[in-house]
Amino acid sequence: MKTVIFCILAVGLALLTGCTRSGDPVTATGDATPVTSKANAQFAQALKLDDQQDFEDARRGFIAKPTGKILAADGTVLKDFDAYGFLGGKAPDTVNPSLWRHAQLNANAGLFKVTEGVYQLRGFDIANMTLIEGKTGWIVADTLTSRESAAAALAFARQHLGDKPVSAVIFTHAHADHFGGALGVISPKEVAERKVPVVAPAGFLEEATSENVLVGTAMVRRSIYQFGRDLPRSAKGNVDTGLGKDVVYGAVGILQPTWLIFRATQEMDLDGVHFVFHNVPNAECPAELTFSMPDKKLYDGAENLSQTMHNLLPVRGAKVRDSLRWSNYMDQALEQTADAEVYIGSHNWPVWGKTQIREFIAKHRDVYKYTHDQTVRLINAGLTPREIADTVKLPQSLSNFLGARGYYGDLRHNVKAVYQFYMGAYDGNPANLNPLPPQESAKHYLELIGGADKAVAAAQTAYDRGDYRWSAELLNQAVFGDPSSKAAKELLAKTYEQMAYMAEAATWRNSYLTAAQELRNGPPAKGASKAMVLDMLQQTPIERFLEAMAAGLDGPAAEGKNLKVNLVLTDTKESYVLWIENAVLHFKSGAPAADANATLTLTKDIFVKMMAGTAGVKDTLMSDDLKVGGSKIDLVRFFTLIDKAPGTFAIVTK
């Protein structure tokens, strides 16, 4: 039964923990080249980066600042409030000056009073927690990523605002950085006993527990690039994520909603406060709501509206998002919030003033609409993704607006997302219908060039004149074509560093710097641990695990095998028949099949732990809650066919 330990992972944002390296990592040491320094200096001149309004808004209503660290139960440091202390003063030449300013703004951690009866905790995690004063207690909107950060934030608020119970919870959307800390705010028992309303958008639980289950392993691996998790916090390392500072990689859980918002507009009172909710699915997240509090003239745009251009397709990978729908929601928001004088969101800092809010929403609306429309125009003119990405530039009225610049999303990446949304990944050129795999073509190119050393010499010339994109392309061929070339890896790492230093998007900076780190140190030795997400996995429907299990079946190894297994869950009274046919794993809900090779009877708790790979032999074989009927050998044969992806795959090396 040891073999019944394989990996799947369900994480809303694919943000999880546990990857370690052996030995001392070599990290970025390179200075900015003269070309990079000059580019950054010119970048600063093009924008009004000394505008102070955002800094005033990011500090407005400040009550108190947290210090020290947030720790896990075992003492692991999950969050160090001093880690970004280096962010003062003028931008160093190793950071894009626009990103530096944004990183400074996001560094304003603390408890803030937004308006009468509304407070925000910022900088305790990547997202914000909003507290609204009800008649009897706190209405908590969004509960951060982990139990630890949420508990710390709420305790900090209680210390400064007084101790009151949580009287309602609102989840704005189904990404883990907004619900994962729910159990640090209130327990399911308390919710049930005190009948505490838990409000969420329609489809919340399904999306939260299943978005990314199938490809969670790869998304977690790639999110390490996007969020720069393993980078040092420094002017040559991680300065921000675009949406805020660190994701707090603690224990992730979830609460079942008691009220769902499924209409375009739905009004309700929570603990004596009037709310107007709007259901806005399938833009930033498959399940999302925004809300207004008319009595407070406040609008919460959730994550459809942040102080950055958002992702139409995150660099970690996801299903592509609908830019036109997103833009339409912004248009509706302008009508829904005509009276709003305070804007808050799930990330970053608020906006005050009717005119400022309308401008903020309208600019975001038009950034997504312009991106959409101009991409479509160029698709019809015959341009392909890489060409469109190099062609589309925002008009000055949009590009000068700092609140919608590409700190998290990036216009060039978003343009490709629009192309993919309508046209798919293929660009129409038959040269790309059946190209060689990257390593094969790299070997051929190296042969033509005359070996890795010649490629490195040519790349060095490109690097010296600041043509980093060409240097990276050439060296990528050299690294893939000749994995033994240390010189190619080192120059590619140096190239990525310069690209990182120039990048305005924190997600690009983090990706380039993580790539440089892995070129020098190799991919991580260990993949993500699933132990931290068990609370959430317990809420995940069994079907999601079975789908992931089917997608883990080793097709070639399963060829010609016909095995049937009954799965009986004693506590939830569910029963499934699983069988392999044509090297495909099928499952059906129903009574155990009489002709099955084996029957596995157990509790959902143990099944989930087995799926997550956290159950040891003792938990399984020795448990009274697990029984095997029929052929144990066949059961082991069945589970041996399921792949155990460790999530440590190489990305920039071969």
Ligand SMILES: [Zn+2]
């Ligand atoms: Zn978020």
